Amino acid sequence: MNVEEYREYCISKKGVTESFPFDETTLVFKVMGKMFALCGLEHVPLRVNLKCDPERAIELREQHEGIIEGWHMSKKHWNTVYLNQISKELTLDLIDHSYDLVVSKLTKKLKAELEAL
Template sequence: MNIEEFRDYCLNKKGVTEAFPFDESTLVFKVLGKMFALSGLNQKPAAVNLKCDPERAIELREEYDGIITAGYHMSKKHWNTILLESRLSNKILEELIDHSYNLVVSGLSKKLRETL
């Protein structure tokens, strides 16, 4: 998956917006105002940060050593950095995006979840 495909997949989810809140090269995706994915657009190789359950994050880092690492400039417990154009299949990457999105949605207030 390349960065454009990643962007399209994120934007097709309900309630998602994109913005550059930190600088002009860090693209952030939010669901109802809460961040679930981000990517440095000038980063080579292309990589994204996704929120992850802490136990699953450790398992993924072990299984995909060098492709999935502790979140760069993020909480190492709750975020992973994933190399986009790697041996990781689009299906797995989509599952990780969905997992990140769902974690954030589950943490929203009942009222906000109902707006989705």
């Protein structure tokens, strides 16, 4: 998966915005204002940070060389994923998982706003 495919998939999800809040090369995706994915556009190969359930994060790191503890993120709740080392299907699944985790933690008010979009 390349950066264009990654971006298109993330931005296609309901309630998602993209921005560069940290610098001009770190692309961040948020759902209802809460971050669920980010990547440094200058990194080759492309790597992305995705939120993950802590138990699943450990399993994924053990099963895939291309998945490590979140770079500059909470090591418990974030993974860094090298997109050239895992399948596109797994990448899409991990993006969905990250998005769903963040949505599940939204307030009732934000969930209702998201549902209304």
